[in-house]
Amino acid sequence: MNAETAVLCAPQRALDALIEFANDGMCGRCLPCPLATKQAIVTIERIIAGQGDEADLARLARVAAELVDAARCPKGEEAARALGESLRGSTEFERHVDGVCPEGTCRALTRFRIDPEKCTMCGACAEVCPRDAIEGDPYVPYLGDNHPYTIRELRCDGCGACVDVCEAGAIARVT
Ligand code: SF4
Ligand code: SF4
Ligand code: SF4
Numbered sequence: 001m002n003a004e005t006a007v008l009c010a011p012q013r014a015l016d017a018l019i020e021f022a023n024d025g026m027c028g029r030c031l032p033c034p035l036a037t038k039q040a041i042v043t044i045e046r047i048i049a050g051q052g053d054e055a056d057l058a059r060l061a062r063v064a065a066e067l068v069d070a071a072r073c074p075k076g077e078e079a080a081r082a083l084g085e086s087l088r089g090s091t092e093f094e095r096h097v098d099g100v101c102p103e104g105t106c107r108a109l110t111r112f113r114i115d116p117e118k119c120t121m122c123g124a125c126a127e128v129c130p131r132d133a134i135e136g137d138p139y140v141p142y143l144g145d146n147h148p149y150t151i152r153e154l155r156c157d158g159c160g161a162c163v164d165v166c167e168a169g170a171i172a173r174v175t
Helices: 010-023 032-048 054-070 074-089 092-097 124-128 161-165
Strands: 111-114 171-174
Touching: 010 032, 010 074, 010 092, 032 054, 032 074, 032 092, 054 074, 054 092, 124 161, 161 171
Parallel strands: none
Antiparallel strands: 111 171
């Protein structure tokens, strides 16, 4: 799993578009536009970080409507239209608030599991894990109680480094 090559989820696409608008389009001439844009960015960042709730969804819908009213130029109108379409176009924002990133691109909402049937107990995943989130010991043939590899969810930040090194394909995303 590589976040750079993955398809971005709807909240991340909306965030990218808003940040691009804020950095390279928004002039700030009409005050409601930058205020609504900033609030939308902060709210989506909360949702992506796994801290969003129903109130954030309601706030985002309200801010999107405010942005439509505030827009006084084609760039502003386009930003407002894109955000509104993103919100209406899928259930992904709701899914994120429920703790699931359907595309697996939000690290805070991504969890992995090691399939013991596929795991060869090589230890490569534990070696690359930057969070020291994988427990287990390499396989020793004469031991009857080999310590299988498992992921400690609370430590894992969903970076996907373990998936990339597992030649057995034993690590899968859990949604
Ligand atoms: S709506 Fe257009 S004119 Fe108004 S602040 Fe935004 S970018 Fe500027
Ligand atoms: S890299 Fe894959 S096969 Fe090796 S210990 Fe980790 S999960 Fe098991
Ligand atoms: S996803 Fe990243 S942090 Fe989580 S167990 Fe794998 S390597 Fe460690």
